[in-house]
Amino acid sequence: xxxxxxxxxxxxxxxxxxxxxxxxxxxxxxxxxxxxxxxxxxxxxxxxxxxxxxxxxxxxxxxxxxxxxxxxxxxxxxxxxxxxxxxxxxxxxxxxxxxxxxxxxxxxxxxxx
Numbered sequence: 001x002x003x004x005x006x007x008x009x010x011x012x013x014x015x016x017x018x019x020x021x022x023x024x025x026x027x028x029x030x031x032x033x034x035x036x037x038x039x040x041x042x043x044x045x046x047x048x049x050x051x052x053x054x055x056x057x058x059x060x061x062x063x064x065x066x067x068x069x070x071x072x073x074x075x076x077x078x079x080x081x082x083x084x085x086x087x088x089x090x091x092x093x094x095x096x097x098x099x100x101x102x103x104x105x106x107x108x109x110x111x112x113x
Contacts, residue, residue, distance in 0.1 A: 003043060003062050008036040010055045010062075014081045024054045056084050 001009070011021055011032075018032040025032070025047065034040045043051070043062075052059040060066050090098060 001065055002038055004036045004038045006057075006062055006065055007051065007055065010057055011036075014055065014085060016055075016085075021051070021054055025050055 011018070018029040018036075022029040022032045027047075031040070035043060048059045048062060052062050055062070090101065093101065
């Protein structure tokens with residue numbers, strides 16, 4: 001499997017669109033597709049690390065597939081792709097927004113009981 005194939009596979013596994021990854025990386029979706037399809041063979045190192053972070057893998061995994069797919073952040077290792085995506089979004093919230101979200105989650109859970 002090539003770097004581009006691992007990149008595409010992981011992006012799809014996480015449910016991320018090429019547009020989402022491109023926005024996070026600061027490039028166009030066509031650039032993402034070109035990396036994935038092998039049209040751009042050598043990924044610059046200044047792209048590799050941020051891309052790996054977005055895709056929740058190590059740069060080494062993208063480059064050569066060594067090791068297991070895992071996040072750069074040990075706090076989210078072992079999470080499903082959906083849980084990892086939720087964590088990523090929660091981290092972007094303000095503290096007040098996080099408190100509101102927590103209250104909503106607790107309310108949802110209390111209705112299950």
